[in-house]
Amino acid sequence: MRLRTNVSYCEELSEKLKWMEDFVFIKLPPLVWQRIFTRGAYQATKIATGFSKINWSLASTGYHEFLDDLSFDVGWFKDLDDIYFKIWQLMTKQNMGFRDSLDGVYKSNNYPLRQPRMKYALDTDCSKMEKKFCTCTEGITGEVMDDEKAHELIAEAVKNLREKPKFYVHYIRRKIDIARDIGLIP
Template structure:
C-alpha cells in the first residue's frame, strides 16, 4: 500500500514542470515522516491540554492532580506515554501546557478555549517546517524580486 501511494504521488508530482523524480520522492518521504511525527508527538495533545485547562482554571486543581485525572480517564491513548512520564517526573509537560494556555481565562467559552489551545500548540510547539514552507518562502522571494509573476487562478 505504501509503495503504491509513493508511486502515485511521484507520478502526479512529476507531471508539473521543474519537478524531478528525486524531488518528488523526497517530498513524499518528508510527508510520511512529518505525519509519523505528528501522530507520535502532537495527536490529541490539544484534547489533553484542554481537559487539564478545565480542571486547573475552572476547578482550581493543581497541574499534577489535573494531569493524573486526565490520565486516569484513558481518553487519549496517543498521549498516555508522555502523561505517564510526566507523572513519574521524567518529562516536563507542564511548561508546554503553560505556554499553550497563557491568557486563556475561565471567562473564555470552552469551545473557544479548545480552539485557542490547538492554535497555540501549532504555533509554539510544532516547530518543524517542511519542504512546502521552504518552497513557499522561496516563491515569495522570487515574486518580490521580480523573477516570477503571480498568476491568477
Template sequence: MLHEKPVQHGPPGFHEDGTSRPWTGEKRRRKCLPPSSSDSPTTAQDHPDLISHDATDMEDIIQRGQDHKLWVPGEDERWGPEVDISEEDAISYIERLAPDDPDDLYPRCMMTYAEFEDVRERIARYRIAYYKKVAKPESARELKGPEKYSRDELWKEKYFEHLEDDESFEGYFLREHSMLHDLDDYQRLVVSYTAHGSPGSKFLFWEDYCARYHTYDMDDVYVKYYQELSKRIKWLEGYWNFNGKSEEWEKMNVRAWRQALKIALSFPKMTLRLVSFAFDEYIWELKSDVSAKDLDLVYFEIWRLVAKQNRSFKKALEEVYAMDKFHSQKHRMAAELEGALFIWSMEDMTEEHEARTLFRNIVYKHKHMNMAEYARQKMEIAALMGLAPRFQDQE
C-alpha cells in the first residue's frame, strides 16, 4: 500500500536497486505529508519523471508563473518547531502554487540545417566570450571579441569547439540538445565536470536534469527558494536521529514540510514538483551533514594517538570513543569497535595541520552536489557567456 512505503533514506529519487528516478510530486501531497515521511502516500521512488518546467516560448512560462498571487511574509512571521500549520492550510498553499508543466511540454522536434547552423554560431560566440573571461590572459588575448568573427571565420574555426577542452572551461553545450528546435541556448548548456566525471562534488541527477530541459527562470527561482528554505527549516536538524523512526522526527518532518509549502508562496513560478524536490533534497543534505559532523575530528584524534603517542589503532579508537565529545559519531565508532576496522597509513612525521586538512578533505570531498548548487553554477557560467543575466542572491 502506498501509505505503508518505508521512509526514504537515500537522496531524492534514490532506489534500493541503485537506480535513480525522481518523482513528480503529483496529488500525493494532498494529505500534506512531507516527501521524506514514512507516512507519505508516495515518495521520490515512485515517479519516473523529474521536474518539468519548460516551454516552447519562455515568455509563456514566465507569465504563467506570475499569474498566481504571491504571499509576502510579514516581519513577525514565525518559523520553527512550535509553528504547526494545519492540514487545511497546507492544502490551500498547494492550490496557490504555480501549475506544474505537462510532461510532453517539449516535443522532440528537430530543427532544419539552417537553424542548426544559426545555433552553432551563437554557441561559438558564447564560447569565445566565456573563454576570454576565464582563461589565462595571454591565451584570451589571442581571440577577437565574439561579435567580430564572421560566419565564415566561425565555420573555419569549427565553431571554437576546442575551447571546451581547456581546463578553465566549466560549461559546454550538449550537441543533442543543440539540435532540438524548441529549446533555448540556456537549456543546451551543462556544467562540464558533472558530465565528465571529474573529481569533486557531483550532481547525482544530472542526466534527469538535462532530460527535463530546465529553463533559466526555473533554476533562478529554485535556487532562491532553496536558500530561503534552508534558513527557515534549519531547526529540523535538531530532531534527526540516525534510524529516522522516532515519532518526534515524523511529527517535525510533517511540520517542516507544511512550512516549506508556505515559504513557496512568496516565490513566483514555484510548482509543487519543485517544492517537493527541494524539500527532499534538503532532508537528504541534512542527514548527510549530521552523519559527517565531527567525523574528520574523530579521524584526527585517532591519528594523533597512533602517530604521536604510539597507541595501537584499536586502543586509540577506544580512547576517542570514551571521550565526552563527538557524540554524533558514537554509533560509527561503536560499529568499528565491534566489527572490521578501517585503516589508513600516514607518515609519523606528518604535521598536525596537514593531517587535519587531509581528514577534512577525506570526509567532505565526496559530498554530492544538490540541484540548487548545480543550477547556481550553471547560471554563473551562463552569465559569463553573456546568454543570461548575473544571478542575484535572495535578499
C-alpha cells in the first residue's frame, strides 16, 4: 500500500508543478529563482502532507528529482515534437524535401531553444536530424491524415529517442509491477 502512496505523490507532484517548466532555462536573478524554488518546495510539501507515511525528507527528495526530471524534459523534449511535426506537414502537404522543410521551420523563428540546433544542422550536415525525424515519423502511415493524431505519434516517438535517467518514481513503479506479477497486490 505504501508503494501506491509514493507513486501517487510523485504523479501529483509532477502535475501540480508543471508551471515551473517555464523557468528552467531562463537566466533569472538568484533572488527570483529562490522565490520560484521556494514556492515549488512549498507546493511539494503541501502535497506530501496529504499522503500517509511521506515525511519531509521523502517530499524533498521527490521535489528535487522532479526538478531534475523537468530540466531533462525541457532540455531534450520541449518543442522537438512540434518541430518534427511542422517539418512533416511541409514535407507531406507541400511536397518539400527535409532540408527545405527544416529551413522553413528555422526561418519561422518560433523555437528559440532549438534555433542553434537547427542552424547547425542547416550549416553543416542535417543527416543526423533527418535520421531522428525519420525515426519519429515512421509510425505515420498513409491512413494517418489527421494532424492531431500525427502530432501525437511524433510526440510519443520523440520521448523514445533517448533513454531518460531513472528516478525514484521509476523505481517505485517497477517494484509495483513486480509485486503485481508475483501476486502480492491486485
